[in-house]
Amino acid sequence: MDNFDWSIPALGGDDENAIQVPRPAPRDDAPVPMQEDFLPIADEEETAFQQLIRHWMNERHAPDILPGQELLLGRLLDHIGKQTNDVRLLREDPDSSEDEHFRIMLVQTEVERVKFVIRSYIRTRLHKVEKYARHIMKTPELHQRLSKGEMEHVHRYALIVESHFSNAVLRGLPEEQQSLDENMAFMPPMVPAPDKTIAVFAFARTACPPVHLPDGTTLEMTKGQIVLTPYHIVEHLLLREDVKLV
Amino acid sequence: MADSVRQYGELATQLLIESRRSTATDFLLKYNDVLVRSILREQRQLEALIQDTLQIQDANGLGDDPHMPTILLYQTAILRNKRCLLAYHHHRLERLKDMFWSVGGALPLLLSTHSTSTGGSTSMNAPANSADVRSKLSPHEVDFLRSYSDSLLQFRSSVLATEEVDLFAPITRPPKDLHVLVRVIRDCGVIQTEVGAIDFRRGQRFLVRRADVEHLIVQGYLEEV
Numbered sequence: 001m002d003n004f005d006w007s008i009p010a011l012g013g014d015d016e017n018a019i020q021v022p023r024p025a026p027r028d029d030a031p032v033p034m035q036e037d038f039l040p041i042a043d044e045e046e047t048a049f050q051q052l053i054r055h056w057m058n059e060r061h062a063p064d065i066l067p068g069q070e071l072l073l074g075r076l077l078d079h080i081g082k083q084t085n086d087v088r089l090l091r092e093d094p095d096s097s098e099d100e101h102f103r104i105m106l107v108q109t110e111v112e113r114v115k116f117v118i119r120s121y122i123r124t125r126l127h128k129v130e131k132y133a134r135h136i137m138k139t140p141e142l143h144q145r146l147s148k149g150e151m152e153h154v155h156r157y158a159l160i161v162e163s164h165f166s167n168a169v170l171r172g173l174p175e176e177q178q179s180l181d182e183n184m185a186f187m188p189p190m191v192p193a194p195d196k197t198i199a200v201f202a203f204a205r206t207a208c209p210p211v212h213l214p215d216g217t218t219l220e221m222t223k224g225q226i227v228l229t230p231y232h233i234v235e236h237l238l239l240r241e242d243v244k245l246v
Numbered sequence: 247m248a249d250s251v252r253q254y255g256e257l258a259t260q261l262l263i264e265s266r267r268s269t270a271t272d273f274l275l276k277y278n279d280v281l282v283r284s285i286l287r288e289q290r291q292l293e294a295l296i297q298d299t300l301q302i303q304d305a306n307g308l309g310d311d312p313h314m315p316t317i318l319l320y321q322t323a324i325l326r327n328k329r330c331l332l333a334y335h336h337h338r339l340e341r342l343k344d345m346f347w348s349v350g351g352a353l354p355l356l357l358s359t360h361s362t363s364t365g366g367s368t369s370m371n372a373p374a375n376s377a378d379v380r381s382k383l384s385p386h387e388v389d390f391l392r393s394y395s396d397s398l399l400q401f402r403s404s405v406l407a408t409e410e411v412d413l414f415a416p417i418t419r420p421p422k423d424l425h426v427l428v429r430v431i432r433d434c435g436v437i438q439t440e441v442g443a444i445d446f447r448r449g450q451r452f453l454v455r456r457a458d459v460e461h462l463i464v465q466g467y468l469e470e471v
Binding site: 077080105108109112113115116117118119120122123126130147148149150152153156157160161164165167168169172173174176177187190 | 282329398404417456
């Protein structure tokens with residue numbers, strides 16, 4: 001039926017259309033709905049765990065530290081606690097059937113896997129926090145991205161690294177050379193900062209507003225599109241959660 | 247040390263080569279106290295030279311100063327040496343942190359002087375193979391590890407209020423099975439598990455819940471079969 005429908009207007013069209021009779025247009029049309037099927041259906045219905053996985057992947061791919069997801073983590077941890085409790089009760093219940101025991105095992109495995117992602121997420125952030133500790137200390141905008149615990153750790157970590165340097169090296173130097181962050185011409189800065197020019201793969205979760213590229217052109221991503229781009233180009237889209245890094 | 251024709255900054259290069267070697271062989275070299283000290287000495291010499299030159303310059307007054315290039319040369323050497331020193335120490339810190347994580351944050355285990363005597367059978371779980379880590383560290387580095395570990399413990403208690411998630415467990419592979427078959431490599435006493443207390447004795451094998459013994463595997467007491 002479909003084929004029949006489109007062919008009639010094509011044949012009955014005027015000159016312009018007549019030339020295009022063997023046009024591949026219907027072929028183009030056909031896969032479109034299919035593509036939509038393959039897209040992650042309804043992002044709104046992301047479960048908490050799927051959200052965490054998205055943030056986890058973002059965090060692992062982005063060079064910079066991203067806003068922490070404390071609320072999400074808290075919710076998941078609560079959920080895990082509840083699940084673990086339920087599992088324990090069910091296991092101790094002598095009336096649980098064989099079937100239920102099997103399901104308990106599945107739940108337990110899943111819980112372990114959620115824990116793995118949580119752990120990896122926290123550790124990834126921890127790694128960045130330590131790597132850029134001094135940079136974070138100097139940049140107040142970054143402070144609100146960290147949780148209270150992370151912020152405290154940054155302070156402590158920057159302090160112990162500094163005191164290690166001063167004990168091991170700086171104290172032995174003449175006074176004129178003891179500073180830790182001097183910016184000399186022709187030398188890279190002493191405080192490492194994230195390199196935002198590295199390339200990342202960004203996946204558009206929704207249609208994105210156009211972004212300006214350094215060469216003057218603009219890039220407008222449609223939903224489901226994947227681009228390879230320097231991180232700083234998509235940084236604000238990532239913070240708005242319009243794209244995710246894959 | 248024969249003070250023949252040595253250029254400024256040559257010692258610092260040696261220091262960097264050590265760091266390189268350490269990365270290339272994935273092995274922690276002994277802290278090179280002697281070399282660090284001689285570079286520090288060189289720094290003081292250079293500073294003295296600069297001060298001398300500056301005094302001559304002051305005496306000459308301003309104007310077209312023939313000593314400027316000299317000062318610049320010393321200054322460059324000083325800066326380079328300093329960067330090399332800091333780089334060396336930083337590189338070691340990163341290595342130490344890696345080792346710390348690889349044993350699951352068990353600092354006493356890392357610093358314990360007795361050799362683990364696990365032989366060559368230890369897998370990737372114990373790259374530290376802490377034969378004698380402590381003797382390779384400078385006292386400052388031991389201090390650093392202690393404070394680092396303290397800071398992390400504080401961090402853990404503030405971020406994860408529950409004990410459910412073990413922050414120090416490995417993150418290289420996601421868990422696939424709930425249970426794991428382990429072989430006991432070293433006695434580790436009675437451990438509470440899901441099915442009750444188990445007394446792990448060397449040579450025995452158990453099928454246990456992974457989450458219960460994960461930390462023992464990481465620390466090299468148990469081995470996955």
